[in-house]
Amino acid sequence: MSLVVIGSVAYDGVQTPHGSVDRMLGGSCTYIALSASYYTPVSIVGVVGGDFAQEDVDLLTSRNIGVEGLERVPGKTFFWKGVYSEDMNDRTTLQTDLNVFADFNPKLPETYKSAPYLFLGNIQPDLQRGVREQMKQASLVGGDTMNLWIDIARAALLETLKGWDFLLINDGEARMLSGETNLKRAAAKILEMGPKILVIKRGEYGAVLFTPHFHFMAPGYLLDRVFDPTGAGDCFAGGFMGYLASLGLDAAAAATRKQELSRAVISGSVMGSFCCEQFGVDRFRTLTRQEIDARFEEFQAFTGF
Amino acid sequence: MSLVVIGSVAYDGVQTPHGSVDRMLGGSCTYIALSASYYTPVSIVGVVGGDFAQEDVDLLTSRNIGVEGLERVPGKTFFWKGVYSEDMNDRTTLQTDLNVFADFNPKLPETYKSAPYLFLGNIQPDLQRGVREQMKQASLVGGDTMNLWIDIARAALLETLKGWDFLLINDGEARMLSGETNLKRAAAKILEMGPKILVIKRGEYGAVLFTPHFHFMAPGYLLDRVFDPTGAGDCFAGGFMGYLASLGLDAAAAATRKQELSRAVISGSVMGSFCCEQFGVDRFRTLTRQEIDARFEEFQAFTGF
Numbered sequence: 249m250s251l252v253v254i255g256s257v258a259y260d261g262v263q264t265p266h267g268s269v270d271r272m273l274g275g276s277c278t279y280i281a282l283s284a285s286y287y288t289p290v291s292i293v294g295v296v297g298g299d300f301a302q303e304d305v306d307l308l309t310s311r312n313i314g315v316e317g318l319e320r321v322p323g324k325t326f327f328w329k330g331v332y333s334e335d336m337n338d339r340t341t342l343q344t345d346l347n348v349f350a351d352f353n354p355k356l357p358e359t360y361k362s363a364p365y366l367f368l369g370n371i372q373p374d375l376q377r378g379v380r381e382q383m384k385q386a387s388l389v390g391g392d393t394m395n396l397w398i399d400i401a402r403a404a405l406l407e408t409l410k411g412w413d414f415l416l417i418n419d420g421e422a423r424m425l426s427g428e429t430n431l432k433r434a435a436a437k438i439l440e441m442g443p444k445i446l447v448i449k450r451g452e453y454g455a456v457l458f459t460p461h462f463h464f465m466a467p468g469y470l471l472d473r474v475f476d477p478t479g480a481g482d483c484f485a486g487g488f489m490g491y492l493a494s495l496g497l498d499a500a501a502a503a504t505r506k507q508e509l510s511r512a513v514i515s516g517s518v519m520g521s522f523c524c525e526q527f528g529v530d531r532f533r534t535l536t537r538q539e540i541d542a543r544f545e546e547f548q549a550f551t552g553f
Numbered sequence: 554m555s556l557v558v559i560g561s562v563a564y565d566g567v568q569t570p571h572g573s574v575d576r577m578l579g580g581s582c583t584y585i586a587l588s589a590s591y592y593t594p595v596s597i598v599g600v601v602g603g604d605f606a607q608e609d610v611d612l613l614t615s616r617n618i619g620v621e622g623l624e625r626v627p628g629k630t631f632f633w634k635g636v637y638s639e640d641m642n643d644r645t646t647l648q649t650d651l652n653v654f655a656d657f658n659p660k661l662p663e664t665y666k667s668a669p670y671l672f673l674g675n676i677q678p679d680l681q682r683g684v685r686e687q688m689k690q691a692s693l694v695g696g697d698t699m700n701l702w703i704d705i706a707r708a709a710l711l712e713t714l715k716g717w718d719f720l721l722i723n724d725g726e727a728r729m730l731s732g733e734t735n736l737k738r739a740a741a742k743i744l745e746m747g748p749k750i751l752v753i754k755r756g757e758y759g760a761v762l763f764t765p766h767f768h769f770m771a772p773g774y775l776l777d778r779v780f781d782p783t784g785a786g787d788c789f790a791g792g793f794m795g796y797l798a799s800l801g802l803d804a805a806a807a808a809t810r811k812q813e814l815s816r817a818v819i820s821g822s823v824m825g826s827f828c829c830e831q832f833g834v835d836r837f838r839t840l841t842r843q844e845i846d847a848r849f850e851e852f853q854a855f856t857g858f
Contacts (some may be wrong), residue, residue: 297631323778330570334732335735402613429639429640430777430778430779431775432776432777433777437796450758453755453758453759454758454772456772456775462854462855463771463775463855464856464858465855465856466772466856467759467761467770467771467772470736470737470761470768470770471735471737471740472715472735472737473735474735475752507858509858510564510857525630548858550767550768550769550770551769551770551856551858552683552815552857553767553812553815553816553818553853553856
């Protein structure tokens with residue numbers, strides 16, 4: 249067990265121009281874990297209700313994901329429903345039922361506490377900090393957040409970030425967190441908040457990695473058809489973190505390794521692109537490591553000059 | 554003389570969050586020519602009024618740009634005025650006075666007609682085709698267009714494109730021209746319209762080059778401060794075309810040379826980025842080839858993995 253992932257485990261309903269699904273496995277923790285599982289052993293911490301299906305647990309365990317920390321409590325699993333715009337670049341939330349996730353208080357199994365890698369998915373920043381404090385020995389720790397916490401829990405978030413080695417957020421969140429419109433200036437400000445590695449995700453336009461010493465830019469993979477972008481950002485996170493975990497790098501080493509960090513960003517881009525090819529987590533039911541490696545090589549071909 | 558550039562020569566007024574300028578040299582032909590002049594000899598075809606200043610002619614000739622085809626007629630030079638949004642991603646036109654440009658009918662000096670390279674800046678498609686027919690022996694021909702012509706002169710544009718080796722447009726124009734939302738599908742459709750090389754510009758997000766055999770993706774250069782983006786797309790075009798002209802490639806050779814085409818895209822990105830660093834064409838008053846080469850190497854550093 250090397251990587252612990254905390255976050256939401258949910259059911260989603262989505263409508264895209266290609267069709268709709270009323271209820272399918274989702275949640276940030278689910279996507280991050282499935283994606284990272286192609287690179288490194290993963291265990292999750294989350295909460296679900298009595299309605300959580302055994303076949304969904306089975307999908308996780310089929311990828312050797314540890315589910316000891318997946319707590320089951322009375323009530324219903326977190327449910328989210330949304331609809332995507334014709335060009336897939338916007339989505340509107342139709343329904344958010346937090347259900348059992350409203351009282352989520354991550355409980356780390358004892359067997360998790362010695363794991364060297366920790367990814368804190370988007371939950372309330374004080375909860376993220378609590379988990380981090382229980383895993384003091386973890387050698388590479390990071391996560392993501394969202395506009396809600398930047399807005400209503402800014403002080404808690406800033407305190408939490410001090411304990412992180414990396415932060416993954418999207419461009420809108422980076423601008424909101426830093427108060428800077430310019431991406432380079434935004435990054436410089438965020439790198440002073442704690443994390444020495446920052447990845448700013450730009451949706452279809454790829455991602456930019458910043459450290460105090462260098463930056464790296466990856467374009468987004470061009471798909472013939474974006475079937476369902478739900479979870480793509482989380483799959484990026486899983487590929488990024490999973491790749492670094494697979495190398496056994498600690499925070500001090502990772503922050504100086506331009507090639508390894510760059511390849512982690514590409515691995516994230518690769519996993520995010522696969523995620524969009526089918527509804528929800530469906531692509532992970534058939535995806536192989538050979539396909540992942542082939543797409544990594546495609547990135548080299550269409551970015552090298 | 555190797556590259557002939559046709560297009561608008563204008564005066565612009567711009568307002569950006571960094572300041573405003575009431576009247577400065579502009580126009581697509583001006584930007585394309587200045588940018589390309591760092592790579593290859595350039596001559597221009599355009600029209601200006603009696604108000605066109607000698608110091609602006611002098612700037613062009615200081616870069617060894619041939620101005621025999623810069624026609625001067627009674628009246629005023631084309632004037633455009635616009636204001637940029639706070640994040641620089643949108644601009645609003647405040648004033649467009651076509652003036653002498655309304656009757657622009659490009660007249661090619663005899664000495665231009667044997668040039669091997671032709672870039673047709675954004676003017677009415679029938680005019681572009683007329684110029685192309687006067688330079689039948691040109692071995693690499695392309696240009697750009699705009700939403701207006703895609704809308705009101707579609708048939709003329711499609712006829713014109715049949716005679717082009719490459720087309721440079723932005724993503725919105727590519728979607729409009731092809732009727733496809735998805736960029737990859739849009740590109741496939743456009744490549745069937747004539748040009749075997751297509752570059753889709755995505756503003757701050759870079760550019761994607763497509764041929765029937767491969768594609769290449771370049772991220773946009775991250776500036777600390779985008780001072781004035783006016784002309785950046787045209788400077789991209791100048792760098793792209795100028796680089797290919799500097800290699801002496803004809804259309805058949807260029808379309809199969811992935812590395813050369815990719816480097817042409819990066820050269821375009823480099824020149825577009827410099828353009829944004831000062832108001833209007835001001836950056837070209839001091840820019841050196843050494844700075845250009847250094848930024849090209851920067852692109853290699855932040856995209857290689």
